Amino acid sequence: MGRKRSTGVAPATQADPAEDRRFVTALARGLELLRCFKPQDRWLAHQELARRTGLPQATVSRLSFTLTSLGYLRHRPDSGEYALSPAVLSLGFSVLTNFEVGRIARPFMETLAEHTQAAVSLGVRHDTSMVYVAHCRSTARLILGLDVGTRLPLAETAMGRAMWCCMAPGMRALLAQRLATLDPSSWPQRQGALKQAEQDYARRGYASSESEWESEIAAIGVGVDLGDGREPLALTVGGAAARLTGALLHENFAPALIQCGRDITAAIQAGDWSD
Incomplete structure (x- = not known):
């Protein structure tokens, strides 16, 4: 044999x-x-x-x-x-969670979009980018043409900066290292902008980006951290920079955005959909 x-x-x-x-x-x-x-x-x-x-x-x-x-x-x-923490769920369950969060958040987002006559978006972080998981447009004629699945740079946008400000220090340090490695020449400027965003967020409760990512776009953002181990999100109001300036953006829209973030958080925490 x-x-x-x-x-x-x-x-x-x-x-x-x-x-x-x-x-x-x-x-x-x-x-x-x-x-x-x-x-x-x-x-x-x-x-x-x-x-x-x-x-x-x-x-x-x-x-x-x-x-x-x-x-x-x-x-x-x-x-x-x-x-x-939210970072754990982002490893595997964020897709299912984010679709459901988007469904619950939509009525609040639609109300905010009509109030501001601007675009309201909800997004999560993917590596060094932010990705829309929900998006509402107002009935205004001039509005952002972005939609669910849109990917934005983290360091230059209000959505990304709001997410950055809500991160745990350890995760923020890891992300900073990642951003610095990917583009060493641009990192000093981005780092300065993110540090400024931290100060702004601590002082007024939201982050902003005005004509920095796209010259025609201005936006403000808040974090939606549910505080129970689910993926944190970021909520923004954005539109044409020529319209969203000064008091309209920072005195009128900002309080409404902050309240909308609180309402979404409360609605999700009050639900029984996570089981």
Whole structure:
């Protein structure tokens, strides 16, 4: 009888990935910690995380600190509890979530669009861009011709700047590194604009972009951070820069935009659609 030729591949049942030199134990433990959270969980105590993972409490402390710093976990210092952050859901579930969020947000967006006679958009971050997941136009004749799926640069737009201002510091640092790597020559100017956006957002509650991305477009934006582990979004009002200037944009439209963001957040949090 002829000898069987070996394929050189061990049966999957005989291989232990943890024994492979390519296996990163720390990464595996971090993912295991994230998988502890069940659909019905909002906040879990440090001791509960250790119990569910079977890891030493010191290891859980290091992992939870790292994941919180990177924005994948939220932390309540007063109780020591942790919750999944929006960054986690953006890894896999953001598409389903964003479609449903867009459906719930649309009535509020339509009201805001008619009030401002401008375009109202809801978007999420994808790498260094923002992508529209919902868009409403007013009945005005001169209006932005953008629609769902439109991709905008993050650093130069009100939508992107609003998202930037709502990010966890760790995720913001990673994104800054990504932006600097992709375009080193433009990064100093973009970094300055983003720092200014942080100051503006802290002072007045919204970010703006006036004739910076496109010379004909002006917009203001707010973050829609639901605070329960879902993907954060950004809501904007935008239109022709020749019309959206000065007091009209900053004194009339801004309060309405901020309130619309709050109304959308409240409507989503009051719903039972996330189960």
